[in-house]
Amino acid sequence: MKVRIVSAALALALGISAGSVSLPVMANGEITAQVNNLNEHISTYEEEVRWLINKYSGVVNQYQQGDKDVRTQALVDHWEEVNFHEAIETQYVPVYALIWQGIYGVKNAIDKDAGTDVVMAEQQKLHASLWQALGAVKLAAHYQQKGLLDKVRTTEKEPTTAPEVIDDIDKRLNKVVAKYAEQLTEVAMSLVHDTYLQRFEGIEGALIEQDAELVEDLEKDFNVTLPQALKNKGSVDDVRAVIKDMQRKLARAKSLLEEAEKNRKDVF
Amino acid sequence: MQRRAFLQSLAGVGLLAALPLSIHRSMAQTVQAMSVEQLPPLKGDLTLYLGRGEGGLYENVLNAITKRNPGLNLQIRRGASAALANTLVAEAQAGVKRADLFWAVDTGSIGMVTDAGLAKPLPKDLIGQLTPGFQYPQWVPVTGRVRTLPFNTQKLQANQIPDDIMALADSDLSIGWAPAYASFQSFVTAMRILEGEKATTNWLRGVSRHAKSYAGELGVVMGVERGEVDVGLANHYYTLRLKAGKPNADVDLAFTKNDAGCLVNASGIISLSDTDLTTNFMRYLLSHEVQSYLASEAYEIPLVDGVAAPSALPALADLSPPEIDLRKLADMRPTLKLMREVGVL
Numbered sequence: 286m287k288v289r290i291v292s293a294a295l296a297l298a299l300g301i302s303a304g305s306v307s308l309p310v311m312a313n314g315e316i317t318a319q320v321n322n323l324n325e326h327i328s329t330y331e332e333e334v335r336w337l338i339n340k341y342s343g344v345v346n347q348y349q350q351g352d353k354d355v356r357t358q359a360l361v362d363h364w365e366e367v368n369f370h371e372a373i374e375t376q377y378v379p380v381y382a383l384i385w386q387g388i389y390g391v392k393n394a395i396d397k398d399a400g401t402d403v404v405m406a407e408q409q410k411l412h413a414s415l416w417q418a419l420g421a422v423k424l425a426a427h428y429q430q431k432g433l434l435d436k437v438r439t440t441e442k443e444p445t446t447a448p449e450v451i452d453d454i455d456k457r458l459n460k461v462v463a464k465y466a467e468q469l470t471e472v473a474m475s476l477v478h479d480t481y482l483q484r485f486e487g488i489e490g491a492l493i494e495q496d497a498e499l500v501e502d503l504e505k506d507f508n509v510t511l512p513q514a515l516k517n518k519g520s521v522d523d524v525r526a527v528i529k530d531m532q533r534k535l536a537r538a539k540s541l542l543e544e545a546e547k548n549r550k551d552v553f
Numbered sequence: 554m555q556r557r558a559f560l561q562s563l564a565g566v567g568l569l570a571a572l573p574l575s576i577h578r579s580m581a582q583t584v585q586a587m588s589v590e591q592l593p594p595l596k597g598d599l600t601l602y603l604g605r606g607e608g609g610l611y612e613n614v615l616n617a618i619t620k621r622n623p624g625l626n627l628q629i630r631r632g633a634s635a636a637l638a639n640t641l642v643a644e645a646q647a648g649v650k651r652a653d654l655f656w657a658v659d660t661g662s663i664g665m666v667t668d669a670g671l672a673k674p675l676p677k678d679l680i681g682q683l684t685p686g687f688q689y690p691q692w693v694p695v696t697g698r699v700r701t702l703p704f705n706t707q708k709l710q711a712n713q714i715p716d717d718i719m720a721l722a723d724s725d726l727s728i729g730w731a732p733a734y735a736s737f738q739s740f741v742t743a744m745r746i747l748e749g750e751k752a753t754t755n756w757l758r759g760v761s762r763h764a765k766s767y768a769g770e771l772g773v774v775m776g777v778e779r780g781e782v783d784v785g786l787a788n789h790y791y792t793l794r795l796k797a798g799k800p801n802a803d804v805d806l807a808f809t810k811n812d813a814g815c816l817v818n819a820s821g822i823i824s825l826s827d828t829d830l831t832t833n834f835m836r837y838l839l840s841h842e843v844q845s846y847l848a849s850e851a852y853e854i855p856l857v858d859g860v861a862a863p864s865a866l867p868a869l870a871d872l873s874p875p876e877i878d879l880r881k882l883a884d885m886r887p888t889l890k891l892m893r894e895v896g897v898l
């Protein structure tokens with residue numbers, strides 16, 4: 286119990302996924318045992334990040350030198366090749382989303398023949414997100430070694446209480462940003478739809494007894510605001526802003542439901 | 554207090570007085586709900602497949618049962634009811650049996666499992682605890698929910714709403730519905746069984762001309778309350794819960810008579826193992842305490858004698874649901890086909 290609380294507090298401070306992480310479907314197929322043994326692979330991850338930055342710099346340099354045949358799809362292909370990919374996807378989805386955002390930032394700038402200053406600015410953001418991701422994975426490895434992070438599961442674990450459901454919704458919304466940043470808009474849309482029907486719908490009855498307006502807001506977010514933000518093909522930052530706003534409301538919902546549960550009568 | 558106010562508001566618009574006493578179910582065949590104090594302790598290993606339900610309230614019931622019975626080793630597998638029903642059937646086909654009990658939130662999933670011949674027959678005294686009309690030899694309805702017509706009280710009075718669901722298609726009312734929602738699809742299935750495919754097709758076409766779609770039925774009720782539509786199609790508890798959180802909400806409930814519009818559907822449990830332990834576990838779910846808890850906390854309708862319905866809802870005996878074998882609602886495929894043909898899905 287104590288360990289669990291410490292784990293949650295650390296995770297909160299570091300932004301690393303605490304609790305049972307369930308990722309049945311990954312961008313690059315099934316997850317491997319590596320993600321539950323991060324420490325042994327840290328040096329590999331470091332090498333991979335340096336290799337990626339080298340490769341990405343190569344693509345940008347090629348563009349700067351006026352090579353019109355620069356193959357920008359390589360930016361995506363290189364990222365999908367590395368094992369570091371699944372390490373960050375399982376530990377810290379918000380930075381995972383930033384990496385995809387950065388990759389497509391560079392790719393789109395080159396594809397649209399933007400100025401080199403624009404391309405280099407996007408490259409800087411991408412490199413920063415890769416280093417940030419490496420830092421997050423190192424911290425996760427550290428706390429994993431101390432037994433403070435739960436195992437990443439290959440099968441989905443059903444949340445059993447309303448606060449657990451809200452935590453799960455929160456994680457799913459982070460994945461929506463990641464999938465959108467990965468330019469998998471349909472996957473992101475399905476994730477929103479499933480999260481509403483399979484998760485939010487189960488708690489909104491209890492929540493509406495506590496704060497009807499909050500439910501109205503979240504209903505609109507799930508069914509109008511967020512789907513429209515995805516459908517309108519706005520920037521990843523726009524989608525992230527909608528989701529941040531939803532997550533703030535969900536945090537309030539969680540505290541209301543926790544309080545309501547304390548006051549609920551006993552069955553027997 | 555809030556619920557009493559809602560009841561008074563229902564009475565105020567003449568709804569309670571207008572409700573027909575068309576259910577003349579004989580209560581002589583039922584026995585009063587038992588207290589858990591009268592039930593034997595549960596000892597041994599049980600595996601329950603639990604359909605995703607009421608935001609943790611079923612979990613509270615299960616936790617209370619295991620706390621009261623320290624000799625019970627209850628393993629729970631959770632998931633969507635339909636997915637678990639498919640799993641049970643697949644496991645049986647593979648010659649594997651992992652579950653002793655299956656508690657589903659909808660009767661469609663129950664029907665899938667009973668149709669596969671996996672449910673064990675239940676003792677008559679257990680069946681006899683249930684309200685007549687809800688007594689089945691192979692499954693136990695745990696609690697019910699009734700289809701309702703929530704209406705905006707700023708726009709309408711109860712007597713302006715048809716008490717025949719089929720008449721809604723020809724009315725001038727704007728209607729909120731959630732065609733993708735499982736409860737709505739069960740309701741259309743009931744209509745298809747009761748009225749036939751042609752009448753149901755015409756009804757869907759008629760209503761769709763003045764309907765607004767919502768993702769879920771709480772959304773329908775909230776749309777009604779905001780005045781986006783005059784009337785909605787939804788299970789009863791959404792309105793009750795909205796009224797609990799917002800007592801002055803501009804919404805009340807109306808009911809149709811003897812048709813799919815006031816279908817009483819149920820969650821239910823099946824025994825997959827022929828043991829006293831599974832039967833006695835089901836007795837706990839039908840106990841006075843559990844039924845009262847689900848009525849007061851989840852606003853569900855108790856299906857045993859001697860336990861009051863949620864206070865803002867007319868008693869089950871005062872409603873007039875259609876006579877239908879709820880397991881038939883599992884036959885969803887023709888319904889979905891029909892809804893797609895009409896273009897509402």
